Amino acid sequence: MKTRVGFLGAGRIARALAGGLLRGEKDSWELVASTRTRESGEDFGKAIPQARLYPEERNPDLVRESQIIFLCVKPQEVCGILRQIRPATADKWIISVAAGISLATMAAELAPSARILRAMPNLPSLLGRGVTPYCLGPGWGADDRERAKKLLQRFGEAVEVDEKLFPLLTVLVGCGPAYFCAFLAPLFRFAVESGLPAPEARRMLLSTFSGTADLLQQTNLDPVEAVRESRTPGGITHAALTILEEREWQETLRRALDAAWNRAKTLEEV
Numbered sequence: 001m002k003t004r005v006g007f008l009g010a011g012r013i014a015r016a017l018a019g020g021l022l023r024g025e026k027d028s029w030e031l032v033a034s035t036r037t038r039e040s041g042e043d044f045g046k047a048i049p050q051a052r053l054y055p056e057e058r059n060p061d062l063v064r065e066s067q068i069i070f071l072c073v074k075p076q077e078v079c080g081i082l083r084q085i086r087p088a089t090a091d092k093w094i095i096s097v098a099a100g101i102s103l104a105t106m107a108a109e110l111a112p113s114a115r116i117l118r119a120m121p122n123l124p125s126l127l128g129r130g131v132t133p134y135c136l137g138p139g140w141g142a143d144d145r146e147r148a149k150k151l152l153q154r155f156g157e158a159v160e161v162d163e164k165l166f167p168l169l170t171v172l173v174g175c176g177p178a179y180f181c182a183f184l185a186p187l188f189r190f191a192v193e194s195g196l197p198a199p200e201a202r203r204m205l206l207s208t209f210s211g212t213a214d215l216l217q218q219t220n221l222d223p224v225e226a227v228r229e230s231r232t233p234g235g236i237t238h239a240a241l242t243i244l245e246e247r248e249w250q251e252t253l254r255r256a257l258d259a260a261w262n263r264a265k266t267l268e269e270v
């Protein structure tokens with residue numbers, strides 16, 4: 001029998017999660033998603049053609065018709081939606097991926113028998129290569145806890161954590177793909193401007209980075225140690241790293257991470 005899964009919000013993370021669910025098991029799921037505007041629904045429909053699409057007025061129908069509901073809207077939209085869907089949430093699994101929205105906030109707005117889960121997935125969930133820290137609200141039985149973990153493992157690694165860690169994990173896991181892409185973009189531009197055809201630049205740079213990540217993971221090599229090993233005084237790597245250090249890039253990155261963490265903590269307190 002198919003599991004009916006609803007997505008409240010059909011933007012970037014909903015597309016990644018829906019795609020991750022369907023990977024290799026297209027027939028196990030029946031998907032429905034809702035959006036505020038028609039355009040947003042059309043983008044989701046192109047990526048996930050088998051999903052039914054509802055306008056926001058039908059959010060309560062989406063919840064009624066689904067066994068598992070992913071809440072994938074911006075944090076400022078969450079409270080309004082929780083109030084809108086409350087009468088339909090008895091015994092449903094509600095999985096929120098919204099930054100800054102606590103289990104307590106959700107529990108206060110939803111039916112007491114709703115099972116609430118808070119998660120912070122990331123975009124590689126689409127390929128089953130993501131990381132999803134999560135925590136559970138009250139009332140989950142042992143079997144359902146296990147089923148919930150298995151569901152999240154379809155997106156990659158699922159790690160149960162203390163809810164206090166969510167602001168930090170939002171900065172590291174949720175935003176992590178954006179830092180990587182921000183770092184990659186100038187390297188890619190440099191490669192193309194310096195004469196490498198774009199498709200080859202893309203293929204070789206991505207393989208270099210994914211290979212390096214695998215190397216660190218599989219050999220347990222410390223990144224600081226890896227940098228030291230690849231840096232010969234007077235050599236080519238040294239020339240590049242020296243410029244980065246003169247520009248205090250590590251301090252700049254640290255300031256960026258602190259700013260993101262402060263923003264995530266502020267959202268949590270609202």
Ligand SMILES: NC(=O)c1ccc[n+]([C@@H]2O[C@H](COP(=O)([O-])OP(=O)(O)OC[C@H]3O[C@@H](n4cnc5c(N)ncnc54)[C@H](OP(=O)(O)O)[C@@H]3O)[C@@H](O)[C@H]2O)c1
Binds near residue numbers: 008034122
């Ligand atoms: N993007 C990530 O990598 C990522 C990772 C982890 C967690 N998150 C969290 O996921 C949430 C969504 O982020 P996102 O990047 O996917 O945002 P997004 O691309 O802007 O998508 C938000 C979606 O919510 C829809 N929406 C807004 N109000 C709605 C309503 N009342 N009823 C139904 N749908 C409604 C939007 O429709 P319209 O476009 O028509 O307004 C849009 O489809 C955020 O809370 C974020 O913290 C994101």
